[in-house]
Amino acid sequence: MGKLVNHPCSPYALAWATNSIMAAGCDRRIIAYGKEVHVLQTFDYSRDPQELEFTTAAASPGGQSVVLGSYDRLRVFNRSPQRSIWEEAKPKEIANLYTITALAWKRDGSRLCVGTLCGGVEQFDCCLRRSIYKNKFELTYVGPSQVIVKNLSSGTPVVLKSHYGYEVEEVKILGKERYLVAHTSDTLLLGDLNTNRLSEGGEGTDFYQVRARLAMLEKNYKLAEMILLEQGHPALENLCWSYYQWLMDTQQEQRADELQESQGDGLAAISLYLKAGLPAKAAWLVLSREELLANTELVEHITAALIKGELYERADDLFEKIHNPQQALECYRKGNAFMKAVELARLAFPVEVVKLEEAWGDHLVQQKQLDAAINHYIEASFARCSIKAIEAALGARQWKKAIYILDLQDRNTASK
Template sequence: MVVLLYDEQGERRDKFSTKPLDSKYGKQSYVVNDMAFSPDSTKIAIGQSDNIIFVYRIGEDWGDKKAICNKFVQTSAVTCLLWPAEHAIVYGLVDGKVRLANTQTNKSSTIYGTESCVVSLASNISAKGVLSGHADGTVVRYFFDDEGSGESQGKLLIHPCPPYALAWGANSIMVGGCDKKVVAYGREGHILQTFDYTRDRTEREFTVAATSPSGQSVVFGSYDRLRVFNWAPRRGVWDEAKPKEIVNLYTITSLAWKKDGSRLCAGTLCGGVELFDCCLRRTIYKNKFEMTYVGLSQVIVRNLSTGTRVVLKSYYGYEIEEVKIMGKDRYLVAHTSETLLLGDLLSNKLSEVPWPGSGGNEKFFFENETVCMIFNAGELSLVEYSNNEILGSVRTEFMNPHLISVRINERKQRGVEDNKKLAYLIDIKTIAVVDLAGGFNLGTLSHDSKIDWLELNETGRKLLFRDKKLRVRKKPQHPEGLLERERGRKAERGE
């Protein structure tokens, strides 16, 4: 048995041979039932019919030496497996057990046992939950971490036939089998939708299913045909796209998505491997960037000159509207119905923050490399790249980069872990300084002339500003200094 390795273009680049549990039975004594890449793609787990899982280290470059780094001997044949986390391989056995193999300790343990053969496994988008399908039609759910969802564990539903085609989408579970039906089940196992193909004489049993990385699309494989289902978030239902029919492809036995959702690979009973380019639409932006919409909530942005790519994805599964590239072609901006997505193409730092119903009238300023300044309806909001919460918001009518200064951990200070400061104008003669990390005002500073420029130093401890008379002033930024100066001014006025 030989494993062939191909690159993302479908070109064969490498290969290695597998081995039986016991060499005395020969190389024809077993079959490979399933295999999976590790999360970092440097290892491959091979599940075999002769009661063993071998883990091969394949390296990071083509041609690296292939070596067995783990082996897990079982009591029955391995039917299917997943590799959802760094050191954890989840696999199913003919005897009905679902087990966990730890590649770090080289030990395996049973997660749960049933009386029926495991025919399929599927994980959720975050890879923290697992579904197992069994020959008696039972589907069981298990969570390593339910992420606060409160969803139940254990026996979830009983499908009318063995659920060989099992997929866990973003909003529901989809199951197919030999009855020529695809059924969408809700979070607690109730039927949401049924797609019935029993009257279609050209359709045969569904043998395999795969969920896209975004969870918004599910593909089912049968005989000579791929059926694609897309989640419509606004209507809360699955829509079937036009099926992909390929004559003489024969039964599809395996499906796998590329991690960015741009490609789908299908393996067939006769040994064929088909690679499909997957996208809803593709556009060219400013003749510099290629936008590939691989799903409603995921867009791949590729720089045509450098070839670098960024995957812009809504964590909440919202549909991404038009993507714009601003700030000297460095920063990404995109809206959904409930959130705002921002990204730095240079550092590959992405953010998604709550942003409902703004109407698209915001003004964006990218003068600061660590934070995006957004002005909308008299309010200034700051979003730090790679942070999914708004850093801070203040009311101001003076939206000019020269009248706003933000310092985000620009210089290490002893005893200070998080140093995030903002200076801005409350009115044309009054400066306010805010501690963004602590979420409180450090103080205000009043001046006798109109201020037309201000700047905090790197540590945020000193403030420099200039007035209309072109006089430059330097003030301490410590709250004690600002408050003491304010008290002195009030005393002079007799307040």
């Protein structure tokens, strides 16, 4: 034990804050002492007739704020990291609170409890501001250097804090809403919401590997690659492969194939698309690349997956592109893409047009589109579909059209 300093009066209000000891008492003066126990700042209220003696003090858990209690009043001081001084906020005056005898902060710094000589207990919300991030997270700034990130669905909070005392300027949630990334003037804060692990990177925000990692978290693979290429990074290929492996290990096949596609590896991307159950994306990629379209075995594999998934219209686009009209027509028919089927049949299989028009009409009847079905039955053939055309007209309450169709039929058809 030893003496630190002689204070002018009994320091009833005493708090150990960031880089300072705050002391106050009956002389109505607040003094901030530095590490070497020299006076840093003095706040003198001895000439304020409304102010009485200071009775208690408490520093926030992060040490960035100090609250001092007196009679009917709370005085709040916040540490400014940029100016390295204490700044006074607007005092909180509460009539009939009387002498404040006890102060206690919630461990995360978001609440302050106040006890009084008369036995009263008051609780105050101490946040600087709140915001909602993508309707999924609540960001509560409890101090310049501390933010509470709460998952709105689970209610789980994570405290993000700059241990250097720097003001947190921006908070982002990246990587499938798992990772926290925050900037201060001189540091980078990183956090894992799943494991609740937090760290701070010093003056490393401009280091190219940190910038590359942030770009990858934001799905900007091209920017990450450009940053590494500019630095001539020898492990660029290994870094990309590690990221690709991580995507596969975490069952993010779609992102993995997008990465492969962005790097020009079409075959690998198609393989991943098919593995992820996305044959339509694989077909789109093949249709956009002539060298892949020439791979007959690959195209057959994709069309088989499309047909299995009942994605007939995409399969027939692929068949038509490789000049297989028979398979394309069959897929158009199975996918109920009758407009494309009729157009193709008129060019390649004219005899099939009548059957397709009838099938088109049948499909429209099933969809309760009776009025639209009539014309397709007429296009098919009066001999084949006259009864269907009349029934559709009657069902659609198109009386004049039904009479018109009847007039075109011979007596045998009309008598039926």
